[in-house]
Amino acid sequence: MPTFHTKQISKDFKSENNHDSRQIRVLIIDGGRHRVYSGYGHVAQCLAIALARNPHLKVQILDNNKQWEYEGIYQEELKSIDCVNNLDHCDLVLQIGPPQSFKKYQKPCMFFTLCDQSDLDDRDIIAMKEVDAIITASSSGLSVFNKYFPKVYVTPLPVDSQIFKPMPRWRSEGSDCFSFIFVGSFSFRKGVDLLVEAFFQEFSWQEVNLHLHCPGDKADEIGNFLIKKSQEHNKPPMCSFSTKSLHPAWVNRFYNRADAFVSFTRGEGWGLPIAEAMLCDLPVIAPLSTSMLDYLTNDVAFCLPTKEKLVSDISDPFGQNFKASHSGSYYEIDLQEARKCLRDVWSNKELAIEIGKKGRVHMNENFSFERFSNCLHQAIVDFTKSIATYV
The missing domain is CATH 3.40.50.2000 (Glycogen Phosphorylase B;)
Structure with a gap:
């Protein structure tokens, strides 16, 4: 069963009335996926931009020195997000990737991942055994992850109508x-x-x-x-x-x-x-x-x-x-x-x-970007509230 590392949450979250009194500090760990063209690359780009635009969150990305392949319209915005080399100044980690890419850190860990089948492979379950909460994109993913993990949130992915349109x-x-x-x-x-x-x-x-x-x-x-x-x-x-x-x-x-x-x-x-x-x-x-x-x-x-x-x-x-x-x-x-x-x-x-x-x-x-951003923010707030009571 996943374990909740509540001692790492900032004391600012202790009071139920104090959850929105400061920015929640989120560290994105995506293995550089936001810099490439791929399915999870799109997920990472959407997540990073949505979080960075949210005034209630302070966002950083763990740097891995991956070369930039992505040259889309959001590249400059992505580059403007602070890159760091440690976990010293975050309240929680948000990882992005396929199930078996999950790694445990000494911070509360949310994990944005996807499920494309009717169930998880045993190797997926073992890899994610220490995750604190999962975010996924669909109700079918929710039903699968709910079999094995107690905290699962859904944030439907947005579509980019600025790029994809009839021509x-x-x-x-x-x-x-x-x-x-x-x-x-x-x-x-x-x-x-x-x-x-x-x-x-x-x-x-x-x-x-x-x-x-x-x-x-x-x-x-x-x-x-x-x-x-x-x-x-x-x-x-x-x-x-x-x-x-x-x-x-x-x-x-x-x-x-x-x-x-x-x-x-x-x-x-x-x-x-x-x-x-x-x-x-x-x-x-x-x-x-x-x-x-x-x-x-x-x-x-x-x-x-x-x-x-x-x-x-x-x-x-x-x-x-x-x-x-x-x-x-x-x-x-x-x-x-x-x-x-x-x-x-x-x-x-x-x-x-x-x-x-x-x-x-x-x-x-x-499936607007605004809806995605709101759902994502709510998932993070709900997660931090759920664990802050144990600090």
């Missing part, structure tokens, strides 16, 4: 035919094997183009995978792909070159590319599972039902790395239902456009 002029840079886009890792969890198979089964090469934007070092693997699928189905390739890590403004440009976004992911901790695509007015096809249950409905997206499957039953060679690092179950779409949905979007372009516009409104109204 119709960029559509001319895309394919001449109807174009779908997927953004995410080339992996079993992201369901790219199902995605490519569905396209080869459902469409002829003259009808559509599928662009896979999979940042990383798997260009050869992706190319060979697509060639193999082309040979299996005796069809010319109908997919293009890119692997370079791009500035978010360029990713926005990629979205705007397409007519629809599609993902057959087997589970998400949040699903950032889905949210980004919705901001660009793109109709979204995605499974209704895990964190996506928090923001996808049939009114604002083309939602696919899923079935829960056991990780231990995975036999496909493409899924062996996933099998080795996960336990419990995952969620998978039905290929025939997915093919029908792809065809429906392709055939009913006016409906798809209407759904895309509703999706943008929905994300802007319900």
